Amino acid sequence: MVHPRKRSRKRLITSDSDDDDDYTDKDYSIEEDTSKQLVLYDPQTTRRQQREFQLDEPIYDSTPLQQIPPKTKYGGHSRVLPSIGHYTVQCAQCFKWRVVPTKEKYEELRETISEELFVCARAREWNRVLSCDDPEDMSQDGSRVWAIDKPNIAQTPVGWNREVRIRGEGCSKFADVYYTSPAGTTLRSMVEIERYLAENPFYVRQGVYLGQFSFATPKPLQEDYVRKRKYSATTRELPDILEPVEVPSAAR
DNA sequence: AAGCTACGTCGATT
DNA sequence: AATCGACGTAGCTT
Numbered sequence: 633m634v635h636p637r638k639r640s641r642k643r644l645i646t647s648d649s650d651d652d653d654d655y656t657d658k659d660y661s662i663e664e665d666t667s668k669q670l671v672l673y674d675p676q677t678t679r680r681q682q683r684e685f686q687l688d689e690p691i692y693d694s695t696p697l698q699q700i701p702p703k704t705k706y707g708g709h710s711r712v713l714p715s716i717g718h719y720t721v722q723c724a725q726c727f728k729w730r731v732v733p734t735k736e737k738y739e740e741l742r743e744t745i746s747e748e749l750f751v752c753a754r755a756r757e758w759n760r761v762l763s764c765d766d767p768e769d770m771s772q773d774g775s776r777v778w779a780i781d782k783p784n785i786a787q788t789p790v791g792w793n794r795e796v797r798i799r800g801e802g803c804s805k806f807a808d809v810y811y812t813s814p815a816g817t818t819l820r821s822m823v824e825i826e827r828y829l830a831e832n833p834f835y836v837r838q839g840v841y842l843g844q845f846s847f848a849t850p851k852p853l854q855e856d857y858v859r860k861r862k863y864s865a866t867t868r869e870l871p872d873i874l875e876p877v878e879v880p881s882a883a884r
Numbered sequence: 885a886a887g888c889t890a891c892g893t894c895g896a897t898t
Numbered sequence: 899a900a901t902c903g904a905c906g907t908a909g910c911t912t
């Protein structure tokens with residue numbers, strides 16, 4: 633589905649200037665700049681609607697794709713898997729998608745993906761002998777929910793966990809990001825992180841600081857995955873797709 | 885009853 | 899106008 637519509641306009645290696653603010657839709661869109669794409673995808677499609685997703689073939693045999701199971705200290709694991717099932721990165725040379733074995737490695741790659749483009753040979757970093765001649769690990773067919781991540785997000789502090797939870801299709805937002813501290817506290821905004829660190833200077837002494845956190849959410853590959861917002865206050869016309877609200881059937 | 889998760893909301897921002 | 903950021907909460911889980 634990826635149109636080879638690339639324009640040679642790639643300005644890879646965004647200047648050091650500013651990591652974040654540099655990215656616009658252009659950097660995000662896979663058609664444009666394919667040199668630094670990181671993607672995570674949800675293998676399950678948020679439980680709600682469990683379409684008939686033929687569980688696809690294993691990515692590539694013996695990869696320890698072990699996802700850190702939700703460490704709910706409350707035992708129960710209502711959710712079998714965290715929202716994200718696999719992490720992939722696209723080779724800047726052959727454009728094939730490569731599965732990254734662990735979230736840690738994925739975050740490591742992501743942090744500097746703009747400066748250090750990923751190429752198949754780098755799979756050695758996780759002891760995998762790979763070249764651009766090898767068939768791709770997976771393709772963006774429509775069988776999964778793909779989330780295009782934002783480049784250059786700081787690595788999660790050791791001992792902490794950053795989790796992206798993709799919402800169900802049709803929701804008003806695509807996903808949410810949560811951080812869990814080593815102590816097990818879940819935090820869901822920079823405001824909460826800030827407060828938490830203030831209340832627990834222990835971490836700050838350990839070297840943890842705000843710059844290591846980012847609640848930037850990935851965006852869905854599927855364009856219409858997220859429901860559009862209701863209607864703006866200024867707009868007079870309502871969305872014709874208003875829920876089947878009971879019609880004041882005057883004719884009755 | 886209490887804890888969580890997933891989702892809606894809405895002001896702020898781009 | 900679209901997206902982001904932060905947070906309130908319904909309702910499910912423990």
